[in-house]
Amino acid sequence: MKPAISTLQTVALIQSAVTPTLVLAVPSVMVTIAHHDAWISGVIATIAGMIMALGIALICRANKGQLFLEWMESSFGRPIGVGIGLFIGIYYFNSFCVIVRTFADFISDIVLDSTPLFMLTAIMVVVAAFTVMQGIEAIARSSFLVLILIMLIVPISVFVLYTDIDFKRLIPLFDTSPVRLAIASFPPIGLLSEVAVLLLINPYMKKPASVVKAGLLGTFLGSSQLVLVILLSLTIFGQQLVPFMSYAFVNVMSIVEVGEFLERIEIFTVSVWVLTMYIKLAVFLFAAVHCIFHSLRLRSERHTVIGLSLLAIVTSASEWPQDMESTFMTTLVNMPVLLITNILLPILIALGLLVTRRKRKQQGGMRKP
Amino acid sequence: MLIDKTSSKPGKQTTSSGQDKQPEQVLLTDMDINIERLHRFLGGGEDVVCRTLQHRSFDNTRYAILYIDGIVEGTTINTLLLSLLDDANNSYTNEKSSEGAGLYHHLTEQSIAIGKLSEVSTIEQAGYSILEGSTVLVVDGSLRAIVMDTTGGKTRAVEEPSSQTVIRGPKSGFTENLRTNTSLIRRIIKSPDIRFDYKMIGRQTRTNVAVVYLEGIAEQEIVNEVHRRLDKIDIDGVLESGYVEEFIQDRAFTPFPLLQNTERPDAASAALLEGQVVVMVSGTPFVLIAPVTFAKFFQSSEDYYQRYDIATFLRIIRMASFFISMLLPSLYIAITTFHQEMLPTSLLISLAAQREGIPFPALLEAFLMEITFEILREAGVRMPRIIGPAISIVGALVLGQAAVQAGIISAAMVIVVSFTAIASFVIPAVNMGIAARLIRFVLMILAGTFGLFGIMSGLMILLAHLCGLRSFGKPYMMPFSPFVPSNLKDVLIRVPWWAMRKRPLNISNDSNVVREGAGQKPSPDQEGA
Numbered sequence: 102m103k104p105a106i107s108t109l110q111t112v113a114l115i116q117s118a119v120t121p122t123l124v125l126a127v128p129s130v131m132v133t134i135a136h137h138d139a140w141i142s143g144v145i146a147t148i149a150g151m152i153m154a155l156g157i158a159l160i161c162r163a164n165k166g167q168l169f170l171e172w173m174e175s176s177f178g179r180p181i182g183v184g185i186g187l188f189i190g191i192y193y194f195n196s197f198c199v200i201v202r203t204f205a206d207f208i209s210d211i212v213l214d215s216t217p218l219f220m221l222t223a224i225m226v227v228v229a230a231f232t233v234m235q236g237i238e239a240i241a242r243s244s245f246l247v248l249i250l251i252m253l254i255v256p257i258s259v260f261v262l263y264t265d266i267d268f269k270r271l272i273p274l275f276d277t278s279p280v281r282l283a284i285a286s287f288p289p290i291g292l293l294s295e296v297a298v299l300l301l302i303n304p305y306m307k308k309p310a311s312v313v314k315a316g317l318l319g320t321f322l323g324s325s326q327l328v329l330v331i332l333l334s335l336t337i338f339g340q341q342l343v344p345f346m347s348y349a350f351v352n353v354m355s356i357v358e359v360g361e362f363l364e365r366i367e368i369f370t371v372s373v374w375v376l377t378m379y380i381k382l383a384v385f386l387f388a389a390v391h392c393i394f395h396s397l398r399l400r401s402e403r404h405t406v407i408g409l410s411l412l413a414i415v416t417s418a419s420e421w422p423q424d425m426e427s428t429f430m431t432t433l434v435n436m437p438v439l440l441i442t443n444i445l446l447p448i449l450i451a452l453g454l455l456v457t458r459r460k461r462k463q464q465g466g467m468r469k470p
Numbered sequence: 471m472l473i474d475k476t477s478s479k480p481g482k483q484t485t486s487s488g489q490d491k492q493p494e495q496v497l498l499t500d501m502d503i504n505i506e507r508l509h510r511f512l513g514g515g516e517d518v519v520c521r522t523l524q525h526r527s528f529d530n531t532r533y534a535i536l537y538i539d540g541i542v543e544g545t546t547i548n549t550l551l552l553s554l555l556d557d558a559n560n561s562y563t564n565e566k567s568s569e570g571a572g573l574y575h576h577l578t579e580q581s582i583a584i585g586k587l588s589e590v591s592t593i594e595q596a597g598y599s600i601l602e603g604s605t606v607l608v609v610d611g612s613l614r615a616i617v618m619d620t621t622g623g624k625t626r627a628v629e630e631p632s633s634q635t636v637i638r639g640p641k642s643g644f645t646e647n648l649r650t651n652t653s654l655i656r657r658i659i660k661s662p663d664i665r666f667d668y669k670m671i672g673r674q675t676r677t678n679v680a681v682v683y684l685e686g687i688a689e690q691e692i693v694n695e696v697h698r699r700l701d702k703i704d705i706d707g708v709l710e711s712g713y714v715e716e717f718i719q720d721r722a723f724t725p726f727p728l729l730q731n732t733e734r735p736d737a738a739s740a741a742l743l744e745g746q747v748v749v750m751v752s753g754t755p756f757v758l759i760a761p762v763t764f765a766k767f768f769q770s771s772e773d774y775y776q777r778y779d780i781a782t783f784l785r786i787i788r789m790a791s792f793f794i795s796m797l798l799p800s801l802y803i804a805i806t807t808f809h810q811e812m813l814p815t816s817l818l819i820s821l822a823a824q825r826e827g828i829p830f831p832a833l834l835e836a837f838l839m840e841i842t843f844e845i846l847r848e849a850g851v852r853m854p855r856i857i858g859p860a861i862s863i864v865g866a867l868v869l870g871q872a873a874v875q876a877g878i879i880s881a882a883m884v885i886v887v888s889f890t891a892i893a894s895f896v897i898p899a900v901n902m903g904i905a906a907r908l909i910r911f912v913l914m915i916l917a918g919t920f921g922l923f924g925i926m927s928g929l930m931i932l933l934a935h936l937c938g939l940r941s942f943g944k945p946y947m948m949p950f951s952p953f954v955p956s957n958l959k960d961v962l963i964r965v966p967w968w969a970m971r972k973r974p975l976n977i978s979n980d981s982n983v984v985r986e987g988a989g990q991k992p993s994p995d996q997e998g999a
Contacts, residue, residue, distance in 0.1 A: 107952055110952070186832075205931070208923055212921060213920060213923060216920065221920075224920065224924075225927075226928055228931055231931050231935075232930065233930070233936030234939065235934045235935065237491040239935075239937040239938035240937075242952065243933045243934050245931075245950075245953065246933060246937070246951050354588035368809050368812055368922055371923075372922050372923075375923060375924060376929070376930055379926075379927070379930040382933070397620070
């Protein structure tokens, strides 16, 4: 039985695939570049992200229910299909390792500074691998429940922070030059391009026709959280302090004090964020396994998950130096890779599909008596 | 036609695979050989009773009844014997045949004062019928035997269920007798659409199993799947519905129950009315209900008998209790070990003062207390009821108070463990409570190792696992995920009956979901009309 994901679950999957890393380190980078107008860069990134989501969703609509790699092979031939599969598989595996490491560094910085990094990466990969073994349906359902949790947490967070918010810190509007606004929107655009995972998820959708809606809504939800975090951090701390914060959304929550009996509740915010991060890890590991499993015609998906997970634990813990700058890595170093895989490759696939469609039509016309 | 010639049991009946593989012995015309073979089949024994009679009107043709004492209804046997003796001494001048076959027809059509009769032609069929509590009548010269339903004997009376008590609601509970249990359902649901499909599982125990459902309301695919899974069971004995549950659940390795069990006829009937399928097993008062979702385990029969607002409040309390019983000790460990900054200074000082001098880390302290409590609980269940209170005193005073005074355990930990224990008793389904108990220990280890991050990692595994579970193909986390908004009316909250027009979607037959008429909301207009 082919798994079936609802449109809402797809929205949640896309949201989870882009948001966790988006709200982690990007706000500080954006405020550093665009100062108090960073939220405008967030809006620009949202628009760009939605255009990308639309493009990816339109490509998905050309697929008539085949798995992504089957579709590539049937459209461009087996060698090209396998090549695309391996390329994307390696990309997702590398991204997975980078995210695990970023996640581990974050947890180490915020809470568990004495725990060996190897232990943290191991538990993260084990949880992601277990989730992937439950299947894409289970990942999608989990992501939907996590999305509901976020929907409950976000308004409460804004409510408890309301007294600390000062909108005067946002004025004057459009004080930053358009060039700086554009540059500041570049890192989130790169991360929002991860919506390209829709190409792999689309065949599992119950209603593939609603892929456009799912892509747009998922991207919007993800990027609106980024804008919200930027707005909260700017209105609470101002443009001078935010650039010094590694994780602005954690700092925002750390100032909350509920009735003088509950303080430092940022750990709860981090806990919910941890769930979204796990969903992201699961989506990326699933994508890596899916591509490598189908490209190499492997026999056991379970063993592929185990093998890639073991490799990921070692890679995440040992590939980069102990003092790796996660922010620098996720926002700037990874950017070309993100853009090539999530934007350039889909454009090439779209062009290829147009060419082959014409060719197929011509062949179909010639065959007609 | 007075007699069923196809089967010794009424209705649809099958036996599980792997049974009756040896060639069957047919009944012979010589009654003595038949009786001797039946005795051998039944393994002899003093409880196997054989009473031989002769009929005056049929050339003193001999016939006999065989049954096992203790599993038959004594009064029915006496009535049967009286009618047979009375008939044997009467003279019938107009009988066409004086041979065994003639007597056989005479007895079935004119003499036997038993309602349910069937016919068998082999020693095995006759023998198994006797083992189930029927009485077999063999006639000299006849190749067939009559099976009379005399099932009975002493069984437990219908009593109040011991595991699922309610303040308001029916007080009757299922018993170990399958027939009593089916009658309890029939007394509640008097619909011609109710179906009882019988099966026999267990090579040695030959346990009767009934699959009960409402045709047209239950999804036929689920009914077929229940049958398919039951038919696959090949085991020597089934002593309780738990045996069957382990064979037919969707996934073997999970702490969560994938089938609901109840000993309440009203709960089983409510499940049938919602399109679920009930599996009854002879010999146990616990019936199984499938398919089931996670949220069902937090519902009690009483929720539907009292006001909807009270029911909603209690459901929220139950759900919260589940999370408390699963998470409270691990949260305590995580916060006191890793995240002390979260606590207000005064509370932190108080906790630190309590923990001063305690030789164990919070994780070990919690483990000691939890294990002690589990031992006490298990002892309380196994001990004779009269000694039960003594165990409570030992637990509360000796182990609780003394351990705190001795400086082995902190008072805060005693409070945490006690509250956790009380919360675990709030969960209406015992099997879900046990799942929470098991998970609690894993989360405690994760909390002691990785703090809140460990707990969240454990919860993520739990979430993914729960989302991957299915009960007879239906997603376990429905209606939360997959999201079925209409089913939310009777999950965490219970809306009034007049607002629950439809049965739960995706559980019952979706083409027949409307269960009540529209516009029944009480309003002053109705009184004026």
